[in-house]
Amino acid sequence: MLKSREDLYKLQQKAKAALAEQTMRILVCAGTGCVANGSLKVYERLKNLVAEHGLLAEVDLVKDVSHEGIGVNISGCHGFCQLGPLVRFEPSGLLYCKVQPEDCAEIVETTIINNSVVERLLYQDPNSGEKVKTQDEIPFYKRQVRVTLKECGRINPDDINDYIAHDGYQAIAKILEGMKPEDVIKEVTDSGLRGRGGGGFPTGRKWSFAASQPGPKKYVICNGDEGDPGAFMDRSVMEGNPHSVLEGMMIAGFAIGADEGYIYARAEYPLAIKRMRKAIADAEALGLLGNRVLGSDFSFKIHIKEGAGAFVCGEETALIASIEGERGMPRPRPPFPAVKGLWGCPTIINNVETLANLPAIINNGANWFRSFGTPNSAGTKTFALAGQIQNTGLVEVPMGMTLREIVFDIGGGLREGKKYKSVQIGGPSGGCLTEDKLDLPLDYDELMKVGAMIGSGGLVVMGEDTCMVETAKFFMGFVQNESCGKCVPCREGTKQMLALLTKITEGKGTEEDLALLEELAQNVKDGSLCGLGKTAPNPVLTTLRYFRHEYVAHVRDKKCPAGACQALKEYYIDPAKCKGCTVCARVCPAGAITGDKKQPHVINVDLCLKCGACMEKCKFGSIIIR
Template sequence: MLKSRVDLIDCQTELKGKLRQEKMRILVCAGTGCVANGSLQVYEALRQKLKEQGLPVKIELAEELWPEPYALNISGCHGFCEMGPLVRIEPEGVFYHHVKINDVAEIVEKHIVGNQLVERLLYHHPASGMAVKTQDEIPFYQKQTRIALEHCGRINPDDINDCLAHDGYQALARAIFEMTPEEVITEVQESGLRGRGGGGFPTGKKWQFARAAQGDKKYIICNGDEGDPGAFMDRSVMEGDPHRVLEGMMIAGYAIGADEGYVYVRAEYPLAVQRLKRAVAEAQLLGLLGQSILGTDFCFKINIKEGAGAFVCGEETALIASIEGERGMPKPRPPFPANKGLWGCPTIINNVETLANLPFILLKGGKLFRRYGTATSPGTKTFALAGQVSHTGLVEIPMGMSLRELVFDIGGGLRDGKQFKAVQIGGPSGGCLTEEHLDLPLDYDALKKAGAMIGSGGLVVMGQDTCMVEVAKFFMNFVQNESCGKCVPCREGTKRMLELLTKITRGLADETDLALLEELALTVQDGSLCGLGKTAPNPVLTTLKYFRHEYEAHVRDKKCPAGVCKALQNYFIDQEKCTGCGLCAKLCPAEAITGTKKEPHVIDTSKCVKCGTCMEKCKFSAIYTA
């Protein structure tokens, strides 16, 4: 039990000494992506093999082993998800990727015992083929700046001692021992930190409202209800460094005068839920949560609330309703949660990434945080790179970096030599950006001018074979399913927009449908009650703005330029390639293919149901679409 700041300092000094004693630290990524690829089995195989070698291995930092023990730990997400399972070996920082159970014996015998690199498991530059030893030498990491993700991939998220050895809870200690609540708010305002959940509202200003609000009871809510397709930024922070999130909540609680908080995390994140619950229990056991924290008058309690996965609960008032046991539906504002929130009390809601920035700001200063990013969007931002980009994964970059640097320098460009076409940024609430936006700085204001938004940080990269009408339809289908139905513009408007987009992709629409789609999008944007409805039309409006020619091709020419919309495809047989084997005719469910054996066949397009079976089964690649 840590009863004072001196206790905390002494504990951390002792734990740092234990870190220095380690001969070698082996970190196996246990983020969701690597776990799905078998990293926990790799971890167990390493444990068994090290035991067979008779090496002194410790699993937790506080274990007493002497001399020079080998530490074997899980870690959070390293970010380079497509390369998993990942193994990092300290102190050299050797970075192995695509590690399988069958590789474990070689790693132990050759590297851990023999002190030689296993070169085939190192990252090799695609162009030169040269192997690199450490993570920092890999292009994916070289332009990143990690603040929120500072310790993800470097510490064991299931061991509070590992967190403490890396200065965990020191920022909280500085706040409650050296600063008044007002000074904490001033420091956050000095940093320029804006909400990382999408809106970009100044964090310090929001706290100031809640600090001034009247009320004996106040709450802090951590919004971990990350529901954007392809987004996993907050998930990775909660899984990889849960104590940093708790510390951020406690700093926020001290600043506004709250003594209780909720982490609202979707139940579909079982690993995050598990690690958060463990972190809360560990912090309580050490006296870093609960009553009289570190011997002071500051008390704070944290509850874990599992959400049912409704996208609308990412909206503040809907999230509050869900915690209160009601159906997650937005409410008109004002009053704002900072004045009247959870159970009618002043409440601050910050998302996971926002809170994860606070320990850095309190320990190293708001001015240092401001050195990163731009004047109006200071700091860094995490992005989940997904889609057709070569290197998918989680990245953290300074605000203001260009889209080109993110996609091509960090993401490695598009897979299979495909040509860049667009990115969907900000999830269903965001918008599409094109090649002409590649040099656009990624910050709140620049993206807003382009008709998009950073959102929580999801970024889907698309190549030339993507149909932008189908993309708009995909996101509209998602939003329509997730609409709570409370207000007519969102409930009915998104449904009608989805119907129109479906009509367009089936080749049944005309020019009036295109005009109606745009009119509907603007109406839903203006008339919806909450942020979900107001931003729902963004994918439609941005694709209409930047890819109108694709909509017009669907409507006027009844063609899909990308060849994606099946209803607009016609199947043909290349007469020069066809050998007349007859397999396609035999398999065609509509009997649309005719021809003499050993002679080129033909497809009757009026009978063809466009199932694609003939193209899939043809052994001579003789069937094509146009």
């Protein structure tokens, strides 16, 4: 048990010394994406092969066992998910991509024993064809600035000693040794940290509200209920550096006078929950969590509550209701949770990323954090890049970086040479940003001006063949399905908006429907009870604002400009390419294709089911959509 900051320092030096004895450190990504692709098998195979050669380093600080050798460890998400499983070697920074168990013998022989490189496992630049050896040389990583994700991919999330060796729990030790709650709140306020879960409310101001409330009992809640389609930032932090979240919660607890906290994570995150549970147990065993932390008068306990995956439980009051055992439904505000929250007690709710920033802020100071980002949006932000983009994965960049830099410099542009059309930022609560917004700085205030929001940080990139009406319909379908049904505007309004969007994509919409859709979207935005309902119309409103011509084409011309809406596709046979092989006629389930052998065929559009079977079977590319 650690009784003081001095005890923590001694353990840190011991852990650093043990790591220093590792002549080479191999880190196998064990984030969810890489695990799904077999990274744990890669880890076991590498570890066994290194052991067979008598090179494996043994480290057990509890038993005071450590000796020189090769360290083989799991790590959290490295970020470049599409190239997993990823294996990195330290201190060289060498990175191997798409590693499989059958590659391990060659890796041990070539890289570990002969100090050479397995060329075929290196990252290859899709534009130049150049092979890149180290992680820092890869364009995906070059422009990133990692604060929250700094240790994700660099430490073993299941080893508390690894976290301690990398300055873990030094922030809470510093606070307990000589800071007052008001000092902590001032430091966080001065840092400019704003909530990373969506709204961007100043963190220090929220804390000050709760700190000023009377009463012996207060709570800290970590919101890990990440529900946006395509978002996995919070999950990756909980999986890759769980102790940073615990330390952040303790800092928040000390600041407002709370002695208890809850981590609310969706049950669909089993690996994150498993690692968070282990982190809590290990911290308690060392006296870094629980009663009288590091021998001080400060006590803090943390519990985990698994949510059932309801998107609405990302809203603060719905989340509180769920922890209390009630159905996750929002409550009117005020009173706000900082005044009356969990079980009627003052409560602050911060998301995973917000809390994970806190140890670095306390250790390095508010001015250090402010050195990143913009005056009104300090620090960095994680984004999950997804969609039709070359490089998908998790990135962290300074606030204020432009969309162009993220999509084209870090993301590598769109796949297959497609032209950029839009990006959906902030998930169902966000909005679409068009090509003329590519140079817009990504910060809270600038995005609000164009009808979008950062949200939790999902970035779904869409190319020229994406139908924006269909995109709005997808997000509206998600929101409508996730509505808790408590208030009429959200419950009924989203249902009717989805019906109108479906009607439009099926070619049955009218121009009057467009006017009704826009009016309805504004009413839902103005009249809904909680943030889910108020932001639900954003994808519709932004697509209507920036892509109205696509809506008009659907209702007036009965055509989908992107050729994506199935009901509006019109299949046509190019007579110049048709060889009259009759394959298309034979596979057509409706008998809509006719023609003689070795003569161009034709499609009867009135009979065509638009199933695409003919196009799939045609070997000559003669069937086109117009």
